[in-house]
Each structure stands twice: as C-alpha cells, then as structure tokens.
C-alpha cells in the first residue's frame with residue numbers, strides 16, 4: 117500500500133490556513149500546535165496505523181450546499197455523533213494546475229483538520245474506540261461541489277493513488293449532503309454578512325471586500341430593498357452580469373441547480389442513493405429531526421434526540437455535551453444574523469414577493485426531482 121505522507125511544506129501552508137483560535141463567545145479555544153504535534157508524535161516516530169489511515173483518508177461524507185444555509189451548523193453538530201470523525205474547518209480543494217500537488221495538499225489539509233484536538237474533539241481516540249467496538253465510521257468534511265468534482269476527476273485519472281480497493285470502496289460509499297434553504301432568506305443573510313462584517317474585523321484586509329468600505333459590494337448607502345431594486349433587474353436569466361460577478365453570484369446561489377447535476381443523470385458525480393438534499397430550515401427549528409434522519413439514512417446508531425438540544429436566548433439551538441466542563445456546544449453568535457422571526461428582518465413584503473417569484477421555478481424543479489417539499493416553496 118502506498119503511504120501518502122503529509123510533507124512539511126504542505127503542513128506549513130495548511131497550518132497557516134488553519135491555525136485558528138475561536139473566541140470565548142464560542143466557548144472553545146484551539147492552540148496552534150500542529151508543528152509540535154507533527155515533530156514530536158507523527159513523522160519522527162513510527163506512525164501508528166491510525167495515523168496512517170488519517171494520512172491517506174478521503175472524506176466519506178461531504179457536506180456542501182448553498183452558503184448561509186447552515187453547512188457549518190450541520191458539520192459542528194453532526195460531528196458529535198460517536199461514529200463521525202470530523203474536521204472543524206472547511207476543506208477546500210484548491211486548483212493550481214498541478215493535480216497531484218493539489219491532491220497532496222488536500223490530503224495534508226484533511227490530516228491537519230482531523231488530527232486537531234479541541235475541547236470536544238479527539239478524533240484519534242474516537243477512532244481507537246470505534247475500532248475496538250468494531251463499528252463503522254465516517255470521515256466528514258466540508259468541501260464545495262466544485263472541489264468534489266475535482267477529487268472525482270483525480271481518482272478517475274489515478275484510481276490507485278492510495279490503493280485500488282480503497283478507492284473502489286470509497287466511490288461506492290461516499291455520501292454528499294447538499295444543504296439548501298429559502299433562497300430569499302439566504303440572500304438577506306448574505307447581504308447582512310457582506311455589509312456588517314467590518315464591525316468584527318476592523319483591521320483586517322477584508323475591509324475592501326466586506327463591510328461599509330467594500331469595493332466589491334458597494335452597498336454602503338443601500339437598504340436590502342434598495343439593493344434588490346438596484347441589482348435584480350440587471351440579472352439576465354439568472355446569469356451573471358459582467359461588471360459585478362460577486363453580486364450576481366449572491367443572487368444566483370439561490371438557484372439550486374447543482375444537486376440535479378451532481379446526483380442525477382449520466383454525468384452524475386455521486387451515486388444517486390448517496391446524494392442527499394437537505395432543507396436547512398429544520399436545523400433552526402427542530403435540529404434533532406435532521407440528525408435523526410441522517411442517522412437512519414447512513415445506518416448510524418441512534419445518538420441524537422430532542423433532549424440533546426437546548427435553545428439559546430436568541431432562539432437558536434445548541435447541542436448538549438455530557439461529562440464536559442462546557443456542557444453546551446453553540447454556533448458563534450454571529451451566526452443567526454437574520455434571527456428567526458420575520459419581523460426582525462428588514463425586507464418589505466414587496467421585495468419578498470418579487471424575490472420569491474424570482475426563485476420559484478428552480479425550487480419547484482428541485483422539489484420535483486428529489487420528491488421533496490421545501491419549507492419555503
């Protein structure tokens with residue numbers, strides 16, 4: 117079997133992107149000890165078989181979907197399931213033109229994510245216990261569909277790059293959860309994000325990208341209604357308008373065409389039975405139902421139930437953690453920008469109606485193709 121080792125150059129790069137410290141509001145803080153970890157435990161000693169497994173491990177559950185629909189909440193909460201090994205941060209698949217390097221970087225990046233220890237995460241221990249109990253488990257990562265596409269392209273070209281049997285088995289069992297949500301609400305959430313980020317990141321370089329000084333989203337003097345009034349007419353058939361593609365994308369993300377391409381038809385990337393479209397609204401109102409359904413669908417032992425969730429003051433749920441000094445795992449309070457009730461959001465009924473109409477066909481088509489009924493349509 118080929119041993120794909122994270123190399124120190126990749127680790128450095130990956131470390132730069134992933135060395136993070138969450139705020140106290142998050143109730144978690146992480147320390148950037150990859151280098152130390154790497155030096156002391158992994159490469160300088162004989163790697164254990166768990167280390168080797170983590171070094172050459174593709175995700176077996178991909179979480180993807182429209183931004184602002186709850187992908188991070190799903191990752192974080194679902195990661196508490198005893199049979200799920202998860203990386204806390206995103207795992208993007210970068211494209212440099214050198215496919216092998218990109219894959220090496222991706223695997224290294226995953227390795228750093230999966231080997232991070234945090235207050236609620238100790239994946240190696242989890243794997244050890246799961247192996248002992250002879251239970252099946254999944255490796256979960258948040259990678260966009262464009263990235264998944266590239267991974268599948270890569271393994272088509274190099275089907276034995278880890279091991280023939282491993283890749284065959286992976287193709288057969290890899291799952292993809294694609295999260296969608298009310299496209300109108302999603303747009304509002306995106307708008308709130310790009311206009312308000314600067315309060316938190318005053319000194320960050322993203323000031324030119326996000327917030328009131330943004331050149332990319334020049335919404336400084338616009339309310340949400342005005343922004344929609346201004347830009348919606350410039351969209352043609354949901355396609356980008358040339359001069360401001362980022363704004364056009366803000367609108368077009370709500371056309372949920374990707375699951376069709378991804379899970380259905382000749383060109384599908386993931387086997388139909390392994391592709392799952394999920395209505396993110398339930399993550400806010402009854403998250404236990406989402407997780408109970410996922411458990412059933414993936415054949416996992418029952419872990420989630422209503423008692424495992426507690427409502428925070430702002431109406432969002434947190435997950436209870438037993439036998440832990442921090443007994444609740446919550447999303448940061450910056451999530452939930454638009455809050456739960458409609459009257460807390462600033463969108464006129466007129467704008468809501470126009471946008472609903474704008475997105476209606478694409479939602480209806482998705483419902484039809486996946487035999488679903490969405491909460492917003």
Ligand SMILES: Nc1ncnc2c1ncn2[C@@H]1O[C@H](COP(=O)(O)OS(=O)(=O)O)[C@@H](OP(=O)(O)O)[C@H]1O
Nearest residue numbers: 183184185186187188305432433447451452453454
């Ligand atoms: N439990 C809990 N806590 C906090 N937030 C929750 C939760 N469940 C779902 N959500 C919804 O997740 C929305 C943000 O989605 P994402 O994490 O996909 O956003 S991002 O694209 O990664 O920024 C976020 O959208 P906004 O309310 O518009 O901010 C939330 O509605």
